[in-house]
Amino acid sequence: MPGSAIPDAPAPSTPRNLPEKGGTANPSAAAIAAKFGNAYIRSEVVWGDTTVYVRPDSVLEIVRWLHDDASQRYDYLSDVTAVEYRDPEQEMEVVWHLRSLPYRRFLRLKAPLAKGAPLAVDSVWPVYKGADWIERECYDMFGITFRGHPDLRRILMWETYREGFPLRKDFPLRGRFSRAEQLRQALSITTEGRYSMEELSVAQAFEDLPEEMRRRLAGGERTGE
Amino acid sequence: MGLSQTSPTSALFDSPQQESWVATRLDFLVNWSRAKSLWPMPFGTACCAIEFMATAATRFDLARFGMERMSFSPRQADVLICAGRVPFKLAPVLRRIWQQMPQPKWCISMGACASSGGMFDNYAVVQGIDTIIPVDVYVPGCPPRPEGLLYGIMMLQEKVMREKMSDSAIRNEMDPDPASGLYIPASKIDELSEPFGNSVQQTRSGL
Numbered sequence: 001m002p003g004s005a006i007p008d009a010p011a012p013s014t015p016r017n018l019p020e021k022g023g024t025a026n027p028s029a030a031a032i033a034a035k036f037g038n039a040y041i042r043s044e045v046v047w048g049d050t051t052v053y054v055r056p057d058s059v060l061e062i063v064r065w066l067h068d069d070a071s072q073r074y075d076y077l078s079d080v081t082a083v084e085y086r087d088p089e090q091e092m093e094v095v096w097h098l099r100s101l102p103y104r105r106f107l108r109l110k111a112p113l114a115k116g117a118p119l120a121v122d123s124v125w126p127v128y129k130g131a132d133w134i135e136r137e138c139y140d141m142f143g144i145t146f147r148g149h150p151d152l153r154r155i156l157m158w159e160t161y162r163e164g165f166p167l168r169k170d171f172p173l174r175g176r177f178s179r180a181e182q183l184r185q186a187l188s189i190t191t192e193g194r195y196s197m198e199e200l201s202v203a204q205a206f207e208d209l210p211e212e213m214r215r216r217l218a219g220g221e222r223t224g225e
Numbered sequence: 226m227g228l229s230q231t232s233p234t235s236a237l238f239d240s241p242q243q244e245s246w247v248a249t250r251l252d253f254l255v256n257w258s259r260a261k262s263l264w265p266m267p268f269g270t271a272c273c274a275i276e277f278m279a280t281a282a283t284r285f286d287l288a289r290f291g292m293e294r295m296s297f298s299p300r301q302a303d304v305l306i307c308a309g310r311v312p313f314k315l316a317p318v319l320r321r322i323w324q325q326m327p328q329p330k331w332c333i334s335m336g337a338c339a340s341s342g343g344m345f346d347n348y349a350v351v352q353g354i355d356t357i358i359p360v361d362v363y364v365p366g367c368p369p370r371p372e373g374l375l376y377g378i379m380m381l382q383e384k385v386m387r388e389k390m391s392d393s394a395i396r397n398e399m400d401p402d403p404a405s406g407l408y409i410p411a412s413k414i415d416e417l418s419e420p421f422g423n424s425v426q427q428t429r430s431g432l
Contacts, residue, residue: 156314157314157349158313158314163348166348166349171348172348173346173347173348174346174347174348174420175347175348178411178415179352179356179414179415179417179418180407180411180412180414180415180418181411182313182348183313183316183351183356183357183407183414184405184406184407184411185313186313186314186316186317186351187316187317187320187357187401187405187406187407188317188406189314189317
């Protein structure tokens with residue numbers, strides 16, 4: 001098959017009649033268990049997708065290996081998110097969804113984070129630049145700190161949002177403040193507060209623009225208002 | 226032939242109790258031309274905007290009501306059509322767009338979410354845009370069909386037709402309280418945002 005790293009790979013097909021638990025495991029799970037014995041906790045297969053539980057300290061190391069190793073080649077990070085369970089004793093889980101396009105594999109990594117300790121894991125931004133915004137969203141909604149992230153701040157809620165982390169189980173659905181107080185705080189956002197027009201100006205980004213656009217702008221053409 | 230001592234303009238405008246025939250005819254002319262050429266400023270944030278686009282397209286044809294010219298700048302708009310839910314993060318944006326519109330201006334709140342928060346009784350959504358800006362016509366529906374929006378627009382035209390030049394307060398801007406940024410009292414906003422219907426059953430603690 002063209003595009004596949006396996007020479008005699010069959011044509012891809014939609015899997016049918018998958019068992020809920022215990023289908024064929026992704027070979028990467030056994031590879032992680034063999035290579036990172038100390039960090040590996042367990043793995044399970046649910047509806048044909050493999051989940052590997054690892055210790056949070058080693059996530060960056062494992063993800064880097066999964067990305068770089070010639071036998072894994074996980075070149076696409078589709079999501080970073082978190083799960084909090086209703087049981088307050090149960091650990092929170094940070095979830096990474098990785099996809100290997102050359103080997104046509106999907107792998108879900110989970111790292112449990114104990115509730116008492118500070119919720120922090122290493123950012124995978126050094127490996128996948130696309131992790132930037134999805135880690136910011138995870139921080140915004142769950143309050144998990146990603147160490148080594150270049151610009152960790154809220155992305156969906158505004159930056160002066162003071163009510164906490166909305167997807168946590170202890171967060172009331174309607175927010176902590178009264179509606180009038182929420183509206184008052186929202187109306188006091190200065191939309192230019194963080195992003196000044198200078199920051200967004202074309203002048204600074206001029207060198208990064210395409211050649212054709214640079215030529216038009218240099219010729220004095222005005223765009224927009 | 227005796228001439229009255231009052232100036233012609235004061236005879237036209239300064240007697241609200243006894244409006245002259247000229248004033249009422251002039252009112253009709255001005256209102257008629259305004260009502261039949263409302264330029265909408267579409268503020269579409271969600272699925273209601275799709276219905277709004279359908280209303281503007283050929284089958285329902287908003288142009289029949291003198292609204293064929295969408296004004297994507299608030300400075301040339303007459304009526305703000307807020308189509309869709311407004312999250313708190315958009316509240317200052319909507320407020321500013323409204324303040325940028327010149328008088329005379331009107332506002333249509335399209336759909337359940339814009340009018341009351343709709344099903345989104347949660348931490349992120351404004352419970353009715355009438356807590357941010359004054360609203361003239363509420364169009365119910367989730368989303369309203371184009372006929373519903375057209376009916377709302379015709380109601381607004383009717384409202385415009387009833388305006389009187391002699392009413393000096395009709396073009397007064399509602400200035401928000403400088404300290405809080407709210408233009409209606411906080412207790413009223415809380416009262417308007419009280420949960421109703423199914424969302425009464427939602428727990429506040431979450432646990």
